[in-house]
Amino acid sequence: GQNIDQPTEMTATEGAIVQINCTYQTSGFNGLFWYQQHAGEAPTFLSYNVLDGLEEKGRFSSFLSRSKGYSYLLLKELQMKDSASYLCAVRDNYGQNFVFGPGTRLSVLP
């Protein structure tokens, strides 16, 4: 079977750091993706990890441990506009079959 877990909701304060975790169990693995989705809008691509370790892109970083089936998205210097849902997705067979997690709704408070 395929299963991806994320916390349903998180709250953080403007200027702070937040870590959103994602655990997965899939029949294969060919990359893990993070997306941001504001209400009523399409998802936008944030990051892609296929090897273990940390990928940094400005305020956002994504970490992957394939042996643990675990990833996290780290958001630094939070801004109000970061309030959105964050979706973790795994591609479990090359070229096909993306599986999305349930998403984490992040609220950034002043």
Place this chain on the structure above:
Amino acid sequence: SAVISQKPSRDICQRGTSLTIQCQVDSQVTMMFWYRQQPGQSLTLIATANQGSEATYESGFVIDKFPISRPNLTFSTLTVSNMSPEDSSIYLCSVEESTTTSYEQYFGPGTRLTVT
């Protein structure tokens, strides 16, 4: 990054009818994907559409219900057939672009379908 447009952006349809959603990309892409996102939920992949071959459907989705066309490398359509209220959802197409170190997936703006 690829720019993707979808038509229509939204529609209200009657039970039993069919709706065809168009997806246009501003560059040639090999792989296009169709997703469904029901209210308050995450995305579910319906099918993968590659140019020149039959679409590959995920478990729970069948070609008779969701026929897909992929006539060229910049365009695809998804038809939602014999609609019922349970088909009310946002339908999104997406494309994948590869770089030397990464894959990036881009989504169209979505088509919001309401079936009455």
